[in-house]
Amino acid sequence: MASLSREIVVLILQFLKEENYMEAMHRLEKESGFFFNTEYFGEKFLAGVWDEVETYLSGFTKLDDNRHSTKIFFEIRKQKYLEALDRQDIAKAAEILYNDLAFVSTSNEGVYKEITLLLNLPNFRLNPQLSTYGNTQNARSIVLGEVKRLIEANPLFREKLMFPTLSSSRLRTLINQSLNWQHSFCKNPRPNTHIKTLFTDHTCPNPNGGAAANAGALDNWMADESADKPQPRQLAEILDPSHCRQLTLPDTTGSSTKVARLLYMNSAVGILALGIDGIQRLWKWVKIEENPRGKATTNVAPQLWQPDSGLLMTNDVSRVNLKGSTPCIALAKNDSYVMSAVGGTASLFNMVTFEVMTKFLQRPPASTFLAFYPQDQNIIAIGMEDSMIHIYNLQTDVIIAKLNGHKERITGLAFSTTLNILVSSGADAQLSVWSLYTWEKRKSVAIQMPAGKPASGDTRVQFHVDQIHVLAVHETQLAIFDASKMNCVRRWIPQDSLSAPISSAVFACNSKLIYTAFRDGNIGVFDADSLRLRCRISPSAYFPQGSQGLSPLVVAANPKDPNQFAIALNDGSIKVIEPTEAEAM
Template sequence: LFSCGTSKEGESHLVEWNESEGAIKRTYSGFRKRSLGVVQFDTTRNRFLAAGDEFQIKFWDMDNMNMLTTVDADGGLPASPRLRFNKEGSLLAVTTSDNGIKILANSDGVRLLRMLEGRAMDKNRCPSEPISSKPLTINALGPASNVSAAIAPTLERPDRGPPAVSISSLGTIDGSRLVDVKPRVAEDVDKIKSWRIPDISDPSQIKALRLPDSIAASKVVRLIYTNSGLSLLALASNAVHKLWKWQRTERNPSGKATANVAPQLWQPPSGTLMTNDINESKPTEESAACIALSKNDSYVMSASGGKVSLFNMMTFKVMTMFMSPPPAATFLAFHPQDNNIIAIGMEDSSVQIYNVRVDEVKTKLKGHQNRITGLAFSPTLNALVSSGADAQLCMWSIDKWEKLKSRFIQAPAGRQSPLVGETKVQFHNDQTHLLVVHESQISVYDSKLECSRSWSPKDALPAPISSAIYSCDGLLVYAGFCDGAIGVFDAETLRFRCRIGPSAYIPTYAVSNTAHPLVIAPHPSEPNQIALGMSDGAVHVVEPSDAELKWGGTPSQDNGPLPSNSSNPPLTGQPSEPR
């Protein structure tokens, strides 16, 4: 955890915190004694820090308090420029004193920009209207003197990098298509490296890790990565939470969750277990469990049939408890704009909108006929969608908390209607398309709660669906099945891409083994990594092998076409590209 700030007197500080103790671990040096503005910073690759100060950008290695190097970006920066790295750390956007933006690039960033520029030139489009009369400029990151060997590939010297490129030369890109840039780059990578077989059954074909566990095993009912991607939190049916943390090592320099390195089952020095309140009149195995994590990973809200508990993630201590049953809480979701507001799905089929700060229920939403099993907010639609064990979807306005529309999900062919059973919901990254999960199907609904495409168990994946979730980039859907298999689907078309058999990720798999994933968690920044919470209490992290960078893709001709029962158009409404 890092923080940066400037006092009223102009004194600036950039510090690293010891998260478990809440104390400052390291203070970085190199700031002007009297900063002329509020200093801001960013981090990249879990290794480097950058801050805007003294009309330049200053860099530090996270493990060294002394400044690594400075860059002035060929001048023209304000006293305290704002800055932001892209996700990969290959581009750095910096504000200029004339209200412009400069993009600094290392060699990887320049290659990316040239690829996009070439792609734009290939498109025979009319030039779009210029957004600004001042073009953004791209500079190689530099000059960088006294740079260590470790950072040399990241900060390029201008005399070794390509000449400056102007983004204005990308003017042929249609502005409405800019959102397609990243997915299209991902698709190109897909074509270079992709799985050539639709069925993965051998451990050598993937990287899989069963997480170490010294605490009594009980089936995993909820599983979630922290937003940082450094830890994994499980809630078992016995109301006990387990937190695994990955450490930064030579084998894992980023410190992110990975199947390459075993994490530590973490507990505070006190040895406290993070345990939910339970309902004495009902066994915990039969109680609905629910969990939600705050955006900064500091707090977790959780329930296992008893009161809802708010825990401090650093100390595992209970900060407050509320909502005594009956009815018990069955699902939790933080309001996207206000962490003090929580939507709580209840066993009595209502949804309660609760303000933690003032300990007050703002309103109760009623429209379901059975317990609530899913909640999803969409800031874009300004709506909350709830799903229940009655297989019904309800959409509510988050301004006035009024019901906008409702719909029962459709039964697949050959399935008795109406459906009943747990129904889960999750919004796509576009915040308008909704993934709906039931044991009988995975479906995509639009903003009007109309079903646009659906897939039901059959052929290679015949068992009921136990869980399904979008990948972090929204390009894939992962589904778990009650026979232990995992299905990987294209998110746009729900085309079946590949099957991961239980023998591939369970080390001691036998045909008699009945363990299967009850819940799937997607890594927040690695779209091809998932974690599986199992019915036998185990947690597995699964990734493609080093030889194969992606799941799914187009199989070889020997395998024949991938089966699919979705003939619907993709989410964008554009024709599907051949794959």
């Protein structure tokens, strides 16, 4: 292991020197054996390279480790068996049956007899259970989805599925933070100094610098850090469209429906919007020459995605008063399915085919907030209109627990796997903490309201990447709580140039920044540690010319790039915004 680790370190240093960051990360991921690379596994599975699939899988689990592992190997070998039958290669099919699938004869004799009988059929699709098998590629995709779900549910894979997401922009951010610290010691610091490399110490060559930073040419939302002496603490202001890069998501449907919820896909290749009419729209960036990684960017417009069937991801809103409903949505961490509801039945959608996989909660009260449990995507917390929280198992269709502690509807839910807690927020301006295993309430605290403000209104909660500090967002404030004690450690109240009520706020993916939308159209970029305002983006910088009555409703942060966010406006449009020259960080 020592020599392997040394080799990996050498490879990483080599790739970093060549600035091939993602290749370094993938090489580390594949060769270390500490993290399960679902992307690599999926590629080999869809290619039907079964020996490599099993070899890679065997580095993490063996066939008889537990029932999840046994089922994973069974599904893989059964697919290999069916493909041999489909090719009419009976000899190969028999070899797989008697060698690879022999373990089934002792664990489930009935199933083994049933799959053995397939050898005698001219086409195994004559078996009623396999009549919808389809073609090989389709079948592989379906089985891969099932295998991935089994892997996520397998306790042996816990803590091995989430590799640290280090994009090139993140690594350049680390370089900038290091060199900006050096820059603070320059005798004659230049504003907007161009810092390129980590391999040489930084100094400012021009002794005549020292002017204030030009707010219109920021390299990133934290760019005033280099000029942040105790006395230039200036506020960067973006007033003109040329001072930030932006893109309006194309919509050929001509829809002007307000967006109630906005999410990036966890892979950062798309954006998902849930309208107040119950229809979900998905935009995806594709791999092209101008965008070889196919990630979200303002350089290239994404496509409004739709399957060949023409299906829309539409929630059941029959018998629902849309004006009084609370739309809610949650995306599985592997981006394979999404759950949503708009005042009525909750539906689980397949993100590839847009088909409804299952429906539940078909009777009142309605669900108002959804959150998947990070370590088992079959478990979901459902906040309800009647102030209850249901912990629900999608696979078994069983409510595990009902949590009772709020007085008004649930408006936010967030899990911490570090503290083993669920934090909930309600329209009663209360935050409650629940144990993940016993589901008992540990503590409940009230959000401190400014003088004259009622203790009501929606509160959203989101955990910092440290999984200890939690951001609570209310129209009257941003507040950071230490969730281990549930005491407020920092608070910011709208004031000065940002005095309008807050409509939405989220952590950047690295939790260094908080993107905050205000109802008057301003956007504030806050330092998450101090809640100090770093940058104000004026409505004039991103509203269309001559627009009136526009307002940002909800903001979403890119899960891979800390310098990019998306905003949904009340005219139904969605914009992606990032700083000028973000790629040069």
